Amino acid sequence: MQASDTQLTLGLFSMATAARIHPIAIPEALPQGVSAFPQLRYMGSKHRLLPWIHSALQGLSFRSALDLFSGSGCVAYLLKRMGKEVVANDFLEFTHLISKATVENSTACLTPQDLDLLTHPNRTRRKFVERTFSGVFFDPESLRFLDNLWANLGELSSDYKRALALAAAFRACVKKQPRGVFTVTGNPLRYDDGRRDLHMPLRDLFLESAAAYNAVVFDNGCVNRATRLDAFEVDPAGFDLVYMDPPYVPRADDNCYVKRYHFLEGLASYWQAPGTEILVDTASRKIAKRFTPFSYRKTAADAFSRIFKQFRKSTLVLSYSSNGYPDLEVLVHLMRQHKSTVTVHERPHRYHFGTHDKVAKDRASVREYLIIGS
Ligand SMILES: C[S@@+](CC[C@H](N)C(=O)[O-])C[C@H]1O[C@@H](n2cnc3c(N)ncnc32)[C@H](O)[C@@H]1O
Known part of the structure; x- marks a missing residue:
């Protein structure tokens, strides 16, 4: 399968002046066993985006990774299948237990x-x-x-x-x-x-x-863990890469x-x-x-700013979508306060989630971003 992935690299340039690099086709394939991860129909789940996320992560050099908002656990499980030492964190107990069963448990x-x-x-x-x-x-x-x-x-x-x-x-x-x-x-x-x-x-x-x-x-040979903490309480030490998929402020x-x-x-x-x-x-x-401050217009931008600062020593990978708030430009700007190079991968996506009426269906059709700061 070929991804319709567009990549923007934002080094010295602001979002407005950045040159758009030609759309590149990234081959999407998953490590063995990932597609068997049980789908949960969880709001905002990245299950169907895993091949795309994997192709972006593959280009990065890291050994240990934190999935800070792990939800259904599918991204943490992808990282485990990639042979990384993984911590999966979520502040809810039921999501924590899913990661304990599948990521921590070997x-x-x-x-x-x-x-x-x-x-x-x-x-x-x-x-x-x-x-x-x-x-x-x-x-x-x-x-x-x-x-x-x-x-x-x-x-x-x-x-x-x-x-x-x-x-x-x-x-x-x-x-x-x-x-x-x-x-x-x-x-x-x-x-x-x-x-x-x-x-x-x-x-x-x-x-x-x-x-x-x-x-x-399965056992990937690493000691993986599942934690149940508020994101702001997680000790940032020791993660080469931090993947973040917080809730979006809805329109x-x-x-x-x-x-x-x-x-x-x-x-x-x-x-x-x-x-x-x-x-x-x-x-x-x-x-x-x-x-959670990520869910409200008044508090979201400050929450992103604080979380980027907290994990500034790691490579940052943020999942975001065009129906979220703040806008992509703002997030890139905030990440650039701590990271010299920010790259954005972009692709169309449709969330299937309790969407029966037409308006909700239109809202579920979005641009999905991976914003990577290194
Ligand atoms: C968009 S979902 C993550 C989806 C996940 N990547 C997946 O593919 O299933 C966001 C998750 O963040 C968790 N969350 C929200 N605020 C949080 C906070 N302050 N600290 C930790 N987890 C939080 C929610 O419980 C939810 O599971």
């Missing part, structure tokens, strides 16, 4: 016996999910399945196996949920678009996802990850962790949003 898999342990009926199960979410999400059998799964999780022999089991449960829930987001409540069949997953028992989707996550566990609506995925964030701790208390008056039984 050996543990869920065996058939583990899956039996997890799915056998457990009479001591609590009924929190069934009681709290009946009539809100899923059917009663699916809700009971999740209560049961949590009751059995403690029987697994390691944290990595538990992380794998929860990763599989998150993916099963996203697959079964209309549009893959937990803002949609009530009878799921109102949103029936014929998708097979809407009609599959959650248990079967879980077993499928467990097999999919099992299949990507309309909002892009809050907790609003869309609160059910998974709660499920990650069975609603036991601080910050996962249910807001009782909400139709979708939400939990509180988590503030």
Whole structure:
């Protein structure tokens, strides 16, 4: 496959005066095993852009890498497959667990016996999910399945196996949920678009996802880690390269990850962790949003400026899109405060994400950028 990639190098020139280098065709191929990484239908996921990101990263010299906003974990996993020593960081617990299962974990898999342990009926199960979410999400059998799964999780022999089991449960829930987001409540069949997953028992989707996550566990010979920190709390020392894919300030609506995925964030701790208390008056039984300065017009530019400064000793790679704020020119300017050479790769992209109406579809059609500072 050939990429429709355009590359701009911004050394001594400002964005306005920079000469546009001719579009170059970069061969896009992925390291073995990357395309098997389970897709999560996560807002802003770079899964479909991995060949393009890989071709840009391949041209850079680095041994250790940080994926600072790891989300579904697919970019961190690409870096792991490239043989790098990887840290995957995200401030949400459920995304952290996915990276723990796939990036940090090198050996543990869920065996058939583990899956039996997890799915056998457990009479001591609590009924929190069934009681709290009946009539809100899923059917009663699916809700009971999740209560049961949590009751059995403690029987697994390691944290990595538990992380794998929860990763599989998150993916099963996203697959079964209309549009893959937990803002949609009530009878799921109102949103029936014929998708097979809407009609599959959650248990079967879980077993499928467990097999999919099992299949990507491997050892790249490095000690890789998953952390769960606010980006500004991550110690910048020791990373040759930092990949950043923060949330974008949307032109309309909002892009809050907790609003869309609160059910998974709660499920990650069975609603036991601080910050996962249910807001009782909400139709979708939400939990509180988590503030991030990248999501607001007033604070985004300053957040980029601070994060570039924090990681200035590393090669910086920022994913950005034309529907975000601030504009590309501003981001390049901010990165140039700390980096002598800034290169921009650009290509068209369409995000598939809960977009049914035409306006939303148009908004999802964007220019995708990789801004690289070295
Ligand atoms: C655009 S998504 C990343 C998508 C990811 N690259 C992928 O391909 O799936 C942005 C992520 O940043 C995380 N995030 C937002 N603000 C953060 C912060 N201040 N510190 C750490 N993570 C943050 C969100 O939880 C979300 O998972």
